[in-house]
Amino acid sequence: MQRIIVFLSIFLFQYSVAQELFLVTDPASNVPANSLGVNVLQSLFKETIKDGYNYHLMPEATYGLNRNLMFRASAFVSNRGKDLITEGGSFFAKYRFFSSDDLNSHFRLAAFGRYSFNNADIHQEQIDIMGHNTGFETGIVATKLIKKLAISSTVSFEKALDNQPNYPFPKELGNHATNYTLSFGKLIHPKTYTSFKQTNINFMVEFVGQTINENGKSFLDAVPVIQFIFNSQARVDLGYRQELLSSMQRSAPNGLYFNLYYTFFDLKSGKNVE
Amino acid sequence: MKTIHLQYYILITLFSLFFSSSYAQISKAEIRATGLTCSMCSNAINKQLKSMPEVSAVTTDLNTNTFTVVLKAGNTLTPSAFKEKVEQAGFFIGSLVLTVSTESISQKPYIQVKPIAKNNKQVQIKVLDKGYVTEKEFKKVGKTYQNLPSLQKLNESDFHIIALN
Numbered sequence: 001m002q003r004i005i006v007f008l009s010i011f012l013f014q015y016s017v018a019q020e021l022f023l024v025t026d027p028a029s030n031v032p033a034n035s036l037g038v039n040v041l042q043s044l045f046k047e048t049i050k051d052g053y054n055y056h057l058m059p060e061a062t063y064g065l066n067r068n069l070m071f072r073a074s075a076f077v078s079n080r081g082k083d084l085i086t087e088g089g090s091f092f093a094k095y096r097f098f099s100s101d102d103l104n105s106h107f108r109l110a111a112f113g114r115y116s117f118n119n120a121d122i123h124q125e126q127i128d129i130m131g132h133n134t135g136f137e138t139g140i141v142a143t144k145l146i147k148k149l150a151i152s153s154t155v156s157f158e159k160a161l162d163n164q165p166n167y168p169f170p171k172e173l174g175n176h177a178t179n180y181t182l183s184f185g186k187l188i189h190p191k192t193y194t195s196f197k198q199t200n201i202n203f204m205v206e207f208v209g210q211t212i213n214e215n216g217k218s219f220l221d222a223v224p225v226i227q228f229i230f231n232s233q234a235r236v237d238l239g240y241r242q243e244l245l246s247s248m249q250r251s252a253p254n255g256l257y258f259n260l261y262y263t264f265f266d267l268k269s270g271k272n273v274e
Numbered sequence: 275m276k277t278i279h280l281q282y283y284i285l286i287t288l289f290s291l292f293f294s295s296s297y298a299q300i301s302k303a304e305i306r307a308t309g310l311t312c313s314m315c316s317n318a319i320n321k322q323l324k325s326m327p328e329v330s331a332v333t334t335d336l337n338t339n340t341f342t343v344v345l346k347a348g349n350t351l352t353p354s355a356f357k358e359k360v361e362q363a364g365f366f367i368g369s370l371v372l373t374v375s376t377e378s379i380s381q382k383p384y385i386q387v388k389p390i391a392k393n394n395k396q397v398q399i400k401v402l403d404k405g406y407v408t409e410k411e412f413k414k415v416g417k418t419y420q421n422l423p424s425l426q427k428l429n430e431s432d433f434h435i436i437a438l439n
Contacts, residue, residue, distance in 0.1 A: 019311075019312050021312075021314070029364055030364055031364075032318040032321075032322065032362060032363045032364050033362035033363070033364075034362065035318065035321075064364075066362070067361050067362050067363075067364055099309070099366070100409065101308040101309030101365065101366045101368075101408075101409075102308055102309070102368070102408055102409065102410065103306070103308050103339075103368050103408060104308075104310075104311050104339075105308075105309070106308070106309035106310075145309070145310075145311065147311055148311055187311065187312065192337060193313055193336030193337050194336075195336070196313055196316070196317050196320070196334070196336070198313065200312065200313055200314070202312075229312075229313065229314055232313045232314045232316070232317035233314070233317060235314075263314070263318075265317070265318060265321035265322075266321045266322060266325045
């Protein structure tokens with residue numbers, strides 16, 4: 001797996017491709033130590049099998065324990081039933097184990113793991129422990145920042161378990177997959193910084209793919225994202241996910257993301273920081 | 275009575291002299307951070323620095339990621355305090371320039387790689403140790419000062435410095 005990462009990284013460096021606060025993937029960098037990030041991700045995806053839209057609401061809290069280790073807890077709420085129901089939750093940890101920083105650039109590597117539980121019905125071949133399946137995921141992420149451009153790539157292993165208590169994972173489907181992502185982010189505004197109050201705008205394109213290991217069924221999606229950062233502390237992301245290729249059955253592959261994010265810096269210090 | 279007072283004053287003077295020179299009264303630190311270009315990242319460092327009780331003000335140049343930290347008088351900070359804060363924000367120091375009293379840097383934990391003239395009361399010094407300059411620059415520094423094995427030791431108990439003015 002590391003070989004793939006090294007290969008991908010070398011491949012990526014050929015491009016001069018800033019910003020790595022991605023919407024659907026995580027960079028190798030963590031949130032600052034002692035800081036708390038709180039966000040609410042909403043998504044509205046068009047159903048392909050039945051009529052209507054699949055709405056998901058995902059509140060999350062991310063905490064930086066120290067410079068290298070961060071934790072996140074997420075909750076999954078959806079309208080798969082008639083009403084909005086909390087279907088599950090997730091715990092995530094990421095450890096940054098390598099950093100090589102220079103002025104205005106860095107290369108970083110991190111390892112991560114996630115465990116999720118979900119009680120919803122299993123209705124697609126795609127494995128998605130972020131709101132659909134119970135299961136775990138573990139992987140490595142590499143991120144390169146060159147001035148105003150960030151490139152990040154992830155390779156991970158994801159395994160689905162039974163959605164307790166009522167929905168065991170269907171025997172006829174492959175229950176583990178390899179995921180790969182490639183994300184580009186660029187700071188497009190401002191050209192020159194004047195203050196922390198200035199609104200920043202980032203444009204991102206993320207590619208997200210999955211192959212079910214057992215049968216080779218795959219998909220590849222593209223997610224363009226426009227991101228606004230206010231007061232160097234709050235974030236608003238607006239994204240659209242579009243399936244590019246797929247050989248598997250998916251219930252709602254295309255739709256919109258809307259994410260609100262706020263950072264509480266430096267929780268431990270008693271000093272009042274403006 | 276007078277003589278007692280005099281002795282008392284001499285004692286206090288000696289005492290305060292001893293203490294003021296036992297640490298390097300840093301009055302200002304200019305930190306250039308590496309590994310970032312976004313204002314949210316700079317803000318993380320800004321907030322970390324402002325959380326230090328010894329800090330009275332921080333100004334930031336977002337385009338060069340340079341943080342100018344004004345410190346309260348009588349602080350006992352050493353360079354490692356700034357490194358700690360920048361790294362907690364998730365970044366690294368690319369350059370650290372301190373304004374210190376000339377008196378105070380002639381002893382531990384400071385090692386002058388070139389003797390620093392004592393013409394002025396205050397002097398600007400640059401820290402050359404690993405973690406206080408960029409990786410590239412540290413390689414260069416290592417070659418220039420091959421005769422200083424202590425420079426290659428990774429510790430926070432001594433700081434190799436050079437004068438800038």
